[in-house]
Amino acid sequence: MNTIRLKFRKKGLSIYYSQLDLQRVMARALKKSGLPVWYSQGFNPHIYMTFTLPLSLGHESECESVDFRLNEEMAEADILKALEGTLPQGIELVSAQAPDYDARSIMFAKYDITLYGESKNIINALNSYCALEQAVVTKTTKKGQKDINLKELIKDIIVTDEKENEVTFTAIYPAGTPLNINPQLLLDFLKDNYGIEIIDAFIIRKNLFDKDMNILQ
Amino acid sequence: MIDNKLKSALLSIQKPARYTGGEPGCIVKDKKNIDVRFAFCFPDTYEVGMSHLGLKVIYDVLNKQPNIWCERCFAPWTDMIEQMKLRDIPLFALESKDPLTAFDIVGFTLQYELSYTNVLLMLELAGIPFYAKDRGEDMPLICAGGPCTCNAEPMADFFDFMFLGEGEYHTVEVCNKLNELKKAGKSKQEILVELSKIDGIYVPSLYQIEYNEDNTIKSVSSAVNAPIPCSKAIVRDFKNMPFPTDVAVPMIGAIHDRAMVEVLRGCVRGCRFCQAGFIYRPFRERDAELINEGAKELCRCTGYEEISLTSLSTSDHPQLEELLDKMMVWTEKEKVNIALPSLRVDNFSESLVEKVSKVRKSGLTFAPEAGTQRLRDIINKNVTEEEIEKTCKLAFKAGYSAVKLYFMMGLPGETMEDIKGIADTAKRVIEYYYSMPDRPKGRGAEVSISVACFVPKPFTPFQFVAQNTAEEFKAKQAYLLECCANNRRIKVSYHDSDTSFLEAVFARGDRRLSKVILDAYKKGSIFDGWFECFNYQNWLDAFAENGIDMAFYANRQRPLDEINPWDHINYGVTKDFLIREYQKSLEAITSRPCNKQCYNCGANKLLGRACFEYNKA
Numbered sequence: 054m055n056t057i058r059l060k061f062r063k064k065g066l067s068i069y070y071s072q073l074d075l076q077r078v079m080a081r082a083l084k085k086s087g088l089p090v091w092y093s094q095g096f097n098p099h100i101y102m103t104f105t106l107p108l109s110l111g112h113e114s115e116c117e118s119v120d121f122r123l124n125e126e127m128a129e130a131d132i133l134k135a136l137e138g139t140l141p142q143g144i145e146l147v148s149a150q151a152p153d154y155d156a157r158s159i160m161f162a163k164y165d166i167t168l169y170g171e172s173k174n175i176i177n178a179l180n181s182y183c184a185l186e187q188a189v190v191t192k193t194t195k196k197g198q199k200d201i202n203l204k205e206l207i208k209d210i211i212v213t214d215e216k217e218n219e220v221t222f223t224a225i226y227p228a229g230t231p232l233n234i235n236p237q238l239l240l241d242f243l244k245d246n247y248g249i250e251i252i253d254a255f256i257i258r259k260n261l262f263d264k265d266m267n268i269l270q
Numbered sequence: 271m272i273d274n275k276l277k278s279a280l281l282s283i284q285k286p287a288r289y290t291g292g293e294p295g296c297i298v299k300d301k302k303n304i305d306v307r308f309a310f311c312f313p314d315t316y317e318v319g320m321s322h323l324g325l326k327v328i329y330d331v332l333n334k335q336p337n338i339w340c341e342r343c344f345a346p347w348t349d350m351i352e353q354m355k356l357r358d359i360p361l362f363a364l365e366s367k368d369p370l371t372a373f374d375i376v377g378f379t380l381q382y383e384l385s386y387t388n389v390l391l392m393l394e395l396a397g398i399p400f401y402a403k404d405r406g407e408d409m410p411l412i413c414a415g416g417p418c419t420c421n422a423e424p425m426a427d428f429f430d431f432m433f434l435g436e437g438e439y440h441t442v443e444v445c446n447k448l449n450e451l452k453k454a455g456k457s458k459q460e461i462l463v464e465l466s467k468i469d470g471i472y473v474p475s476l477y478q479i480e481y482n483e484d485n486t487i488k489s490v491s492s493a494v495n496a497p498i499p500c501s502k503a504i505v506r507d508f509k510n511m512p513f514p515t516d517v518a519v520p521m522i523g524a525i526h527d528r529a530m531v532e533v534l535r536g537c538v539r540g541c542r543f544c545q546a547g548f549i550y551r552p553f554r555e556r557d558a559e560l561i562n563e564g565a566k567e568l569c570r571c572t573g574y575e576e577i578s579l580t581s582l583s584t585s586d587h588p589q590l591e592e593l594l595d596k597m598m599v600w601t602e603k604e605k606v607n608i609a610l611p612s613l614r615v616d617n618f619s620e621s622l623v624e625k626v627s628k629v630r631k632s633g634l635t636f637a638p639e640a641g642t643q644r645l646r647d648i649i650n651k652n653v654t655e656e657e658i659e660k661t662c663k664l665a666f667k668a669g670y671s672a673v674k675l676y677f678m679m680g681l682p683g684e685t686m687e688d689i690k691g692i693a694d695t696a697k698r699v700i701e702y703y704y705s706m707p708d709r710p711k712g713r714g715a716e717v718s719i720s721v722a723c724f725v726p727k728p729f730t731p732f733q734f735v736a737q738n739t740a741e742e743f744k745a746k747q748a749y750l751l752e753c754c755a756n757n758r759r760i761k762v763s764y765h766d767s768d769t770s771f772l773e774a775v776f777a778r779g780d781r782r783l784s785k786v787i788l789d790a791y792k793k794g795s796i797f798d799g800w801f802e803c804f805n806y807q808n809w810l811d812a813f814a815e816n817g818i819d820m821a822f823y824a825n826r827q828r829p830l831d832e833i834n835p836w837d838h839i840n841y842g843v844t845k846d847f848l849i850r851e852y853q854k855s856l857e858a859i860t861s862r863p864c865n866k867q868c869y870n871c872g873a874n875k876l877l878g879r880a881c882f883e884y885n886k887a
């Protein structure tokens with residue numbers, strides 16, 4: 054049995070699929086591809102799949118992946134070919150190889166965020182955030198609510214593009230099983246504390262990193 | 271494409287993928303090569319609409335034509351409606367994201383009366399005037415199809431034309447004709463007169479209705495000689511009719527999220543309450559090999575793991591067991607389940623139970639419809655207590671322990687004795703279970719009974735009868751609960767009588783109701799079929815303000831010689847036949863299934879030959 058990590062981008066129309074939808078998307082695609090995928094055994098067999106790191110609905114991503122198993126050895130090109138046309142618009146396949154890292158080693162994720170609104174105000178808000186000592190927000194988890202200090206977690210914010218009504222900035226957020234920070238938390242903090250009006254916010258996940266900030270994939 | 275305006279709207283709502291299209295199987299064409307653009311509109315949510323086989327059939331048929339592009343559009347849910355209004359986004363079709371006004375034809379499917387206000391919602395969101403007479407030459411033609419068009423008179427003022435009957439051929443014909451006439455520079459009025467000459471096309475504005483003082487219809491005429499009666503279209507050679515094998519697969523789930531094949535059309539049974547049983551006549555089955563091959567391809571193209579063999583009565587397919595044998599050769603290997611949604615109690619054989627239970631083990635459902643033999647004879651539901659016993663025992667033996675039974679209340683000739691009969695039937699089913707030494711171990715029997723309020727429908731022998739009033743329904747429901755009290759193995763659920771009443775008004779309504787529907791919509795009524803959206807008071811007010819008595823339509827016994835709003839429409843079955851069947855019901859005389867004996871209902875005329883070869887067997 055071979056574990057295959059299918060890497061893909063989630064863009065365009067596909068960003069509106071939730072994580073749950075994405076599981077269905079992948080299961081259907083694998084089924085449709087005719088690949089010799091491995092089914093979990095038991096009363097109600099289903100295709101075995103694990104997603105490396107869930108992505109929020111509405112976020113784009115350059116670095117998604119899902120693991121599944123094949124009953125036979127297969128060349129990457131053949132796997133990709135079998136999957137052609139099985140996926141909805143917006144999901145772009147990148148590679149299909151043996152997993153190159155353990156999903157548990159993911160510690161950080163980089164996101165680009167483009168905010169639409171008065172640029173001056175947005176830049177001011179970002180600068181104010183950077184000057185803060187503390188930025189406490191409440192994070193809702195499965196276990197309940199807890200207060201966290203964003204400043205300890207999101208340290209550098211780099212503005213990469215500025216237009217009249219549009220600001221793009223990049224930052225690195227804790228990600229993975231121990232602590233996962235959704236960039237939306239930062240946006241909520243900016244909105245609540247600096248009263249900036251964000252007309253729209255488009256979020257892209259760019260890269261994943263391990264604990265030593267090595268890029269994964 | 272999705273522009274920033276739409277993107278922001280989508281990021282502000284629940285389940286945005288309802289509005290994005292792009293599923294595998296979704297068809298995008300180059301507008302340059304297209305002569306006719308058709309927007310198939312389903313006036314309910316994406317999840318409901320995508321469960322509907324008819325949509326997939328028409329989508330497939332139209333898109334097979336290189337010069338026609340059919341796209342989909344569904345009713346946006348309330349959160350999206352709000353966003354569209356806020357951001358000034360007109361209602362668009364999923365594939366191109368173009369507004370409905372960019373189309374040549376905007377076609378709504380009318381599956382149930384309670385979706386009527388959603389048609390108005392969708393027109394308004396698209397910026398299309400409600401009334402056909404108010405729409406200029408630049409507007410798309412707005413049309414309707416689906417089972418309700420057998421009497422969609424209450425919606426007559428809103429549509430330019432309606433498709434009667436089966437759409438596989440005439441939707442294409444209409445598109446081609448429209449293309450030809452538009453290129454020839456014809457006006458909308460000229461186009462409509464031409465379209466009315468196509469088989470199965472009904473143009474309501476070409477018919478004038480006159481009323482008597484008592485509000486009944488005096489006469490129906492057509493100044494331009496549109497056909498009276500206007501007949502439905504059918505697919506004569508259904509046996510060899512291919513079906514879609516590569517369909518758009520919803521990725522956010524659907525109500526019925528599985529592959530579907532329609533194995534037969536029409537029904538031989540002639541249950542007198544059942545509109546589908548009459549309006550889809552005559553009975554025609556698809557060839558088993560065609561189904562098998564297509565089903566295999568369908569599962570391959572879609573990746574579905576369940577395939578449903580649908581029809582009004584799948585066990586009436588003469589080659590069903592042969593078909594199942596053929597299918598099981600590949601379904602087991604491909605890990606595909608076969609589902610048989612509409613089995614009949616009376617021809618449920620032992621080997622069939624075995625096959626079904628091999629593919630899927632879940633609850634079994636039966637529809638005795640009425641609780642006593644006398645009432646079942648009146649409604650011509652030819653199911654006997656012995657058959658119920660035999661089938662339940664077969665099912666129990668095969669490992670089932672939960673049975674769901676469907677009944678109706680408010681049937682013509684019904685008494686409280688019949689209501690008690692519903693409870694008695696359920697109790698007997700439980701006794702059958704415990705009488706069996708080889709019943710499934712460790713589980714107790716469970717019987718759920720679901721009781722609907724009977725709605726008299728056009729083109730049935732009961733089109734003449736009065737619906738029960740809300741008070742009558744309530745009394746019967748209370749009595750049924752009393753009869754089932756203290757039996758924890760029986761669960762009872764019943765339908766809301768308010769919605770059934772409204773359904774009854776529209777089912778047999780006339781054109782004067784168009785204004786009422788618009789008024790209710792303006793009061794905020796949308797998604798009336800959704801419990802959480804239904805606002806009965808809006809409707810009561812809209813009817814009262816228009817001075818229209820709902821009981822006139824729903825609770826009145828109609829004289830057999832009265833002109834009904836649908837009498838100028840021909841669905842094959844003649845009024846004479848319906849009267850004959852109605853009169854037999856009054857004496858509780860049953861009729862046999864069509865494949866055993868022909869009662870000359872008239873549907874064979876559509877076929878141009880006899881429906882069955884009786885001397886063959």
Ligand code: SF4
Nearest residue numbers: 864868869871874881
């Ligand atoms: S013509 Fe006869 S066999 Fe055909 S549908 Fe009517 S009653 Fe049945």
